[in-house]
Amino acid sequence: MHSRLLTSLITALTLTRSSFGHDDHDADQIPLDYVRYPYQATYPGDNDVTANSIFSGITTFAKLPWVQCLTKEKSEAFDVAFIGAPFDTGTSYRPGARFGPAGIRAGSRRLTLYGGYNVPLEVNPFLSGLKIVDCGDIPVTPYDNKYAIQQIEDGHKELLHRTTFSPLGNDSATGAPLVPLSSDGKHHPRIITLGGDHTIVLPLLRSIHSAYGAISVIHFDSHLDTWKPSVFGGAPSAQAAINHGTYFYWASQEGLIKNGSSIASIDSLFCGSSFCRLSSGIGHGAIRTTLSGPADYTNDDESGFQRIEAREIDTIGTDGIIKKIRETVGEAPVYLSIDIDSIDPAFAPATGTPETGGWSTRELRTILRGLDGLHIVSADIVEVAPAYDTNAELTTMAAADVLYEVLSVMAKTPLGKVAN
Numbered sequence: 001m002h003s004r005l006l007t008s009l010i011t012a013l014t015l016t017r018s019s020f021g022h023d024d025h026d027a028d029q030i031p032l033d034y035v036r037y038p039y040q041a042t043y044p045g046d047n048d049v050t051a052n053s054i055f056s057g058i059t060t061f062a063k064l065p066w067v068q069c070l071t072k073e074k075s076e077a078f079d080v081a082f083i084g085a086p087f088d089t090g091t092s093y094r095p096g097a098r099f100g101p102a103g104i105r106a107g108s109r110r111l112t113l114y115g116g117y118n119v120p121l122e123v124n125p126f127l128s129g130l131k132i133v134d135c136g137d138i139p140v141t142p143y144d145n146k147y148a149i150q151q152i153e154d155g156h157k158e159l160l161h162r163t164t165f166s167p168l169g170n171d172s173a174t175g176a177p178l179v180p181l182s183s184d185g186k187h188h189p190r191i192i193t194l195g196g197d198h199t200i201v202l203p204l205l206r207s208i209h210s211a212y213g214a215i216s217v218i219h220f221d222s223h224l225d226t227w228k229p230s231v232f233g234g235a236p237s238a239q240a241a242i243n244h245g246t247y248f249y250w251a252s253q254e255g256l257i258k259n260g261s262s263i264a265s266i267d268s269l270f271c272g273s274s275f276c277r278l279s280s281g282i283g284h285g286a287i288r289t290t291l292s293g294p295a296d297y298t299n300d301d302e303s304g305f306q307r308i309e310a311r312e313i314d315t316i317g318t319d320g321i322i323k324k325i326r327e328t329v330g331e332a333p334v335y336l337s338i339d340i341d342s343i344d345p346a347f348a349p350a351t352g353t354p355e356t357g358g359w360s361t362r363e364l365r366t367i368l369r370g371l372d373g374l375h376i377v378s379a380d381i382v383e384v385a386p387a388y389d390t391n392a393e394l395t396t397m398a399a400a401d402v403l404y405e406v407l408s409v410m411a412k413t414p415l416g417k418v419a420n
Contacts, residue, residue, distance in 0.1 A: 043063075043112055043115070043116055043124070043126040043127055044112070044115045044116075045115070045124070045127055046115075046117070048115070050112075050113065050114045050115045051113055051114060054109055054110065054112060054113050055109055059102075059105045059106055059109060060082075060105060060134035061082045061104070061105050061108045061134045061194070061400070061403075062108045062109075062111040062112055062116070062126070062400070062404070063109070063111075063112055064082065064126075064132055064133055064134040065133050065134065066133070066134050066136065067081075067133040067134070067135055068135070068136065069081060069083070069133070069135035069136070069158075069159055069162070070135065070136075070138065070139075070155055070158060070159075074158075076133070076162075077131070077162060077163045077164060077165040077189075078131045078132065078133045078162065078164070078165050078189055079130040079131045079132065079164050079165050079166050079189050079190070080130055080131075080132040080133075080189060080190045080191075080192065080407065080410060080411075081132075081133050081134075081135045081159050081162075081189060081190075081191050081192070082132075082133070082134045082135065082192050082193075082194060082403075083135045083136070083137065083138060083155065083156065083159060083191060083192070083193055083194070084100075084101025084102075084105075084136065084137035084138065084193070084194045084196070085101070085137070085138050085140060085152050085155075085156075085193050085194065085195055085196040085200045085204075085380075086098040086099070086100065086101050086102075086137055086138075086140050086196060087140045087142075087148050087149075087152065087195070087196045087197060087199065087200055088100075088196065088197045088352070088385070089142060089145055089148070089197075090145060090197050090198075090199030090242065090243040090244045090247075091197040091199075091243070091244050091352045091353075091383075092232075092233065092243065092244065092245060092352075092353065093352050093353045094351075094352045094353070094385060094388065095352065095385070096350075096352065096385030096386065096387045096388065097195055097196055097197045097351075097352055097382065097383055097384060097385045098140075098142065098196070099385065099386050099387065100194060100195050100196055100382070100383070100384035100385065100386065100399075101137055101194040101195075101196070102386070103350075103384055103385075103386030103389070103393075103395075103396040103399075104194045104381065104384055104396050104399045104400055104403070105134075105194070105400075106386075106393065106396055107393050107395075107396025107397040107398075107399060107400040108396075108397075108400035108403075108404075110397070111400055111401070111404055112126065118404070118405070118408040120369050121369055121372060121405075121408045121409065121412065123408050123411055123412050125404075125407045125408045125410070125411035128411040128412075129166065130165075130166060130411055131165035131166065132407070135159065138151060138152055138155035138156070139151060139155075140152060145199075145239050145242070146239050149199070149200075149202065149203045149242070150203070152196075152200050152203040152204065153203035153204070153206050153207050156191055156193065156203065156204055156207040157206075157207040157210055159189065159191050160188055160189065160191055160207055160208070160210070160211055160378070161186075161188065161210070161211065162189055164187050164188065164189045165189075167187070168180065168187050168414055168415070168416040169414065169416075171416075171418050174418060176418045176419070177418075177419070178414060178416025178417060178418060179416055179417060179418075179419045180415065180416055181212070181333045181375055181377070181415050181416060181417055182211045182212050182333075182377075182415075183211065183212050183213035184210075184211055186211070187415065187416070188211050188377070188415070190376070190377060190378050190379075190410055190415070191378045192378065192379050192380065192381075192403060192406065192407065193378075193379070193380035193381075194380070194381060194384075194403075195380055195381065195382030195383060195384065196380075196382050196383075197244045197352060197382060197383055198221070198225060198244040198245075198247060198337075198339055198382045198383055199242065199243055199244045199247050200380065200382060201247050201248070201251070201337050201380060201382070202242060202247040202250055202251055204335075204378070204380060205217075205251050205256040205257065205335065206254070206256060208256070208335055208377065208378060209255075209256045211377075212333055212377055214255055214256060214257060214258040215256070215257060215258055215333060215334065215335045215377070216257070216258045216282055216328075216329050216332045216333065216334040216335070217248075217257050217258075217282040217283070217334065217335050217336075217337065218282075218283060218285070218325060218329065218334055218335070218336045218337070218371070219248070219282070219283065219284045219285065219305070219337045219339075220284075220285045220286050220337070220338045220339060220342040220364065220367075221284060221285075221286060221287065221337075221338075221339035221341065221342050222286055222287060222288050222289050222310065222339065222341045222342055222353075222355040222358055223245065223287070223289040223339070223341070223353065223355070224245075224248075224284060224287065224289065224291075224296060224297075224300050224305075224307075225244065225245055225246070225247060225248045225249075225284075226246075226248040226249050226252065226299060226300045226303040226305060227245045227246050227249060227296060227299065228246070228249060228299055229241035229242075229243075229246045229249065231292055231295075231296070231299075232245035232246050233245065233246070244352075244383070248303060248305070249299070249303055252302075252303040252304055257282050257304060258282060258304075258332070259282060259303075259304025282304050282305050282306070283305055283306035283307065283308065283324075283325070283328055283329075284300075284305055284306070284307050284308065285308040285321065285325065285342065285367070286308070286309075286310045286342035286358060286359055286364075287307050287308065287309045287310060288309060288310040288311065288355050288357050288358060289355055306324075306328055308321055308324055308325075310342075310357055310358050310359060311357070313359060313363060318363055318366045318367050318370065319370075321367055321370075322367055322370030322371070325367075325370070325371065326370075326371075326374070329374060331375070331417075332375070333375045333377045333415070334374055334375060334376055334377065335376070335377055335378055335379070336371075336376050336378075336379040336380075336406060337379070337380050337382070338364075338379070338380065338381045338382070338402060338406075339351075339381075339382055339383045340381060340382070340383050340384050340395060340398065340399050340402075341353060341354055341355055341358070341383055342358060342359060342364060343358055343359055343360070343361055343364055343398055344356065344357065344358035344359060344360060345358070346360075347360055347361045347394060347398060348361065348394060348395040348398045348399070349388055349389065349390065349394065349395060350384060350385050350386055350387070350388040350389035350390075350394075350395035350396070351383045351384065351385055351388070351395065352383050352385050353383070361398045361401065361402075364402060365401060365402065365405050368402065368405040368406060368409065369405055369408075369409070371409050372409050372412060372413070373409075373412070373413055374409070374413065375413060375415055376406065376409060376410055376413075377415060379403075379406050379410075381399050381402060381403055384396060384399050
């Protein structure tokens with residue numbers, strides 16, 4: 001009897017294996033709800049059914065199609081790609097941002113609960129005609145920072161130099177054909193990176209430089225992140241000199257950023273070359289950190305950043321901050337880096353180096369919408385450490401909503417200009 005039962009079980013398992021195609025090596029380990037060509041998935045449009053089981057299925061950013069961009073599907077074209085960089089071994093206080101990409105994706109599940117239409121910006125980025133995908137994470141080692149930083153640069157660069165799915169098209173006002181803004185003359189897709197601690201921006205800017213040359217930067221953070229390595233951490237080794245407080249110092253030294261056209265909005269005390277004092281094209285916004293002394297600002301100036309401190313919102317409001325940013329950056333291509341600690345820890349507590357006195361989630365989203373029309377070539381959000389979040393996922397939801405505003409701005413403005 002036992003022998004007959006065993007034979008029946010083996011037969012049933014064999015039939016089940018055959019019915020699910022496991023004899024096909026290409027289909028092995030594929031989830032039951034995996035869509036072979038996921039970009040065909042649909043989002044609800046105007047007056048379509050919404051609020052329908054968005055909590056089910058694989059967790060990608062905003063339910064975007066999952067494409068294995070760095071492995072099986074290296075030839076897949078796209079216009080915007082989300083990619084995770086789970087690195088946090090350059091942080092100085094609380095670790096945990098290696099889990100940021102997963103947390104942000106979880107926080108984004110409800111982004112399209114009622115549909116993806118952005119009311120203030122009057123656009124649904126998911127139905128804008130762009131092919132937007134989630135590429136998963138760059139494989140990052142936790143054992144060797146030098147190697148990990150190279151992994152991040154290589155992974156980002158591979159995506160950045162991928163062929164776009166959609167052509168640039170024509171100027172909406174004149175009908176004239178658009179030409180790329182890049183220094184290499186090619187039309188590149190946009191990459192939105194989910195960090196990871198802020199150290200990842202150094203390899204990301206190295207990648208961006210390969211396509212755009214020296215780039216203007218808008219940096220939202222409560223800290224300057226231009227500290228000299230001898231000051232921030234003391235640089236006990238060459239590798240330790242590169243961390244989440246010094247990466248902009250190195251980016252400036254390497255000529256990756258365009259001094260004089262960058263902004264830094266520092267909720268604590270962050271400086272850039274485009275915001276605070278409007279002397280360059282790179283800048284910090286939301287700065288509110290403490291300093292070792294005035295020399296830190298001098299060093300920040302030398303790195304080419306303008307500073308907008310968090311408390312300025314009390315006097316000039318969001319409109320005044322937006323005006324400063326736009327005057328600094330102008331029409332130049334710009335890279336956008338957002339540290340979640342630019343938001344006050346009352347609204348986003350799950351971060352490595354929290355600073356009180358920051359902006360609200362609503363204020364930051366308003367400022368980001370004010371960037372409408374700028375040529376944002378790529379972006380990141382960093383320092384989300386879900387282990388310190390509330391049960392309500394306040395921080396990861398805030399991070400996802402911030403990126404939704406960034407994606408909406410991107411969807412409205414192509415990376416092209418009318419040829420002279």
